[in-house]
Structures are given as C-alpha cells and as structure tokens.
Amino acid sequence: MLDYRKTDLTKENLKEMYYTMLLARKLDERMWLLNRAGKLPFVISCQGQEATQVGTGFALDKEQDILSPYYRDLALVTHFGITPLETMLSAFAKEGDIQSGGKQMPGHFSKKENNILTQGSTVTTQVLHAVGAAYKFKLDDEKRVALTTLGEGSTSQGDFHEGLNFAGVHKLPFICLVENNDYAISVPKNLQYAAEKLSDRALGYGIHGEQVGGNDPIAVYSAVKRARERAVNGEGSSLIEALSIRLTAHSSDDDDSYREKEEREENKSRDCLISFKNYLIENEVADEEWFSSQEADIKQIVTDATKKAEKAPYPKAEDALLNVYEEVQHG
Secondary structure, X not given: OOOHHXXXXXXXXXXXXXXXXXXXXXXXHHHHHHHHOOOOOOOOOOOOXXXXXXXXXXXXXXXXXXXXXXXXXXXXXXXXXXXXXXXXXXXXOOOOOOXXXXXXXXXXXXXXXXXXXXXOXXXXXXXXXXXXXXXXXXXXXXXXXXXXXXXXXXXXXXXHHHXXXXXXXXXXXXXXXXEEOOEEOOEEHHHOOOOOOHHHHHHHHOOEEEEEEOOOHHHHHHHHHHHHXXXXXXOOOEEEEEEOOOOOOOOOOOOOOXXXXXXXXXXXXXXXXXXXXXXXXXXXXXXXXXXXXXXXXXXXXXXXXXXXXXXXXXXXXXXXXXXXXXXXXXO
C-alpha cells in the first residue's frame, strides 16, 4: 500500500476514509440480507470496491466537481452526500426516495444538491453525461471536473469510445474511472478486451492513461488527485483503471457459479477493508478500540436507517405519473 506520508493525506483523513468504506460495506451487507429475507427486490453490491471509490471521492472537490456514477458506486455516493436513510428509502422503493420517488430500481444514484447527476438505466450512458458536463465547464472556464465511473465491461460500449474521443479532442476537464473487477456480469475480462491494460486505450484518445491498484485507497487517491490537477490546469482528460475485486455475485439475481470456489475464497483474503485496517494499525493511525467504536456507531446508523425506511409509506399510486409527462395548461 502506498505510504500516506508521500501524499497530503493526514491521519484524520485516513480514518475518515476507513469510516466511509465501513459505512458503505455495512449498508451493502444489510441490503443483501434484507433481499434474502424477501424484503428488498434487488441489490447490486459494491463489496470489494470501496477502496477504489473512497480514494476517488476524497481526491475530488465535493463542492465543485460533478459525479456521474454507475450502479455499483455506493461508497462513492455516500462520500458525496447520499445518506444511509436515503439509500434505504431507495432500496425499499418508499416515499421520500430522492433518486426517483420510489419508481426506479436501486442503484440509480442521483442527488442534485450534492453534484450527483441523475443516472440513466442504459449501461454506459453516464460517460456521455459526464463528458457533457465537462464540456460546459470548459466553455465557461470553470475550474471544475466531471468524473464518471464504469466497469470494464462497459468499455466495450460505443458510448465509452465516443465520450473519450470527444473528451480527448476538446481537452476537457474529465476523468473516466474504470473499476475493473474482472467480470462483466459473467464474462471474464479476457473475453472482454485483448489489451494488456485498459488504461493503454488512453493513447488512442490522446489523453492520460494510468493503471492503479484498486484495493489501495491511498494509491487511488493519489492517481485521481493528479488527474484532477491536470484537468483544472487545462491539460485534458484522464483514463484511470483501478484493479479491484467483486466480493459478491453481479447482483442479488445472479448465480456466480461461473467463478471457481477457489477464486471467490481468494478474493475474500484480498478484501480492501481488511488490508486497509491492518495498514492503519501498523502505521499507528488507529487502534482496535477505535475500530470497535466505529463498528458500533455504524451498526446503529444502519439499523436506524433500515427501520425508518421500512416504516415509511409507499408512494401514492398517482405519483407514478410525476415527472414523466409535461403538464400543459389549456385555456
């Protein structure tokens, strides 16, 4: 793991990073259990990718930068300001869901006041949304960055190529983060692309490309921070590939028997929460008492959010038509 002393991160920053990673993990695990209990219809997990997402989030300016996430970005959007209660209201499809009013499947993150763009259901369209925002920033000479995320499978979509080509041509303040967890649902990466590194594709777009270990939040932070600095200084876009792992199946509806048992077990030993906790202990950033207190606090937060969301009313039937059709005034 990268030595935090080689960055501008403080010990308090590292503890905040771990806290966010743990909060996202516990929210994710709770939703997974609720799904198995028949209380939630669908869950798509970020377990195993928290280090990549939190390292990325900490490198951005939450007050200025725009986030265009993909469905597995619970830790990233939690850092940007989506609360545990808002996550649970969306998961239960209850009234008060800020993302769609209870109409959209979970994982479609959106929160305007926290600079999180509304996500489309069509895979990879979020790349074009972020490129569009970055184009606006350049035209208006704003010192802001648009970041999008996607899995390595989405890099086979035309939206990815068109978006990065446009960003390269116009030298936009744009960062594309590929969270490479080795599988596009059931398709392994060797059947998804032939390049040794996805980040090598950056050369064809005329932008910066970099591969980083996604289980190391400090290394990801450093790579994204450098990309942001290049972007706001007019040096163009970046394609960052973070090598991560997916601890769960693709979704709650997926049977991931296409992965060998040995592979799944090996991934557990590479869990970023375990390795980052060990790093913090070894570097005297935090002790076991601190970790225990965080576990207890987060457990209570997740339980409270779950209970409130479960008790919340469902949207009214007529609300299904809200924000769908334009209301035309006659007369």
